[in-house]
Amino acid sequence: MKIDVVKREKDFLRVSGTEAESYLQGQLSQDIEGMSDGEARFTFLLQPSGKVDAWLRITRQAQNDYLLDVDKNYGELVLARLKRFLLRTDCRVEILNYFLYTEIGNSRNENDFVDCIAIPYSWFGFEFTDYIFKSDSFSEGFTLID
Structure with missing residues (x-):
C-alpha cells in the first residue's frame, strides 16, 4: 500500500x-x-x-x-x-539537510520505512504523520501529491 x-x-x-x-x-x-x-x-x-x-x-x-x-x-x-x-x-x-513529507492520517506499520523518522501526531482532532528523510529521494512506499 x-x-x-x-x-x-x-x-x-x-x-x-x-x-x-x-x-x-x-x-x-x-x-x-x-x-x-x-x-x-x-x-x-x-x-x-x-x-x-x-x-x-x-x-x-x-x-x-x-x-x-x-x-x-x-x-x-x-x-x-x-x-x-x-x-x-x-x-x-x-x-x-533533511526533508519532510506529511501524511494526513496514520496508516504506517511499525516495521515500515526504516529509512526515515516517522512522527505521528494529532492537531485539532485530525491525525497526521510526518516522515523525515535524510535525502530527497524517499521510499517507494510513498506517492507525492500536490
Whole structure:
C-alpha cells in the first residue's frame, strides 16, 4: 500500500552532546526531561527575558540527541540563538539537510520505512504523520501529491 504525502518546507537542526538535554531544558518552554526515544513535542525557543524567538518541534532521537524542526528560513536564526549561550557546555548544534513529507492520517506499520523518522501526531482532532528523510529521494512506499 502506498501512502499519499505532501512535501513541506522545514529547516532541521540536531542538538547533541552529554549536556544537550540540560541545555535545551533551560532554553525551551516545554519540559523535555523524561522524553522517550522517538517522542516529539511542540515548544517555544525563549529569550532569557521569556520572549519567544521561535516555534519548533523537538524530537528525542536518543539520550542527549535531539532533532529540531522549524519553519523554513528560521534554521539559521535558531542555530545562532542556541549557540549564543553555549559557554563551556558539551553540546553541539548543527543544521541538517533533511526533508519532510506529511501524511494526513496514520496508516504506517511499525516495521515500515526504516529509512526515515516517522512522527505521528494529532492537531485539532485530525491525525497526521510526518516522515523525515535524510535525502530527497524517499521510499517507494510513498506517492507525492500536490
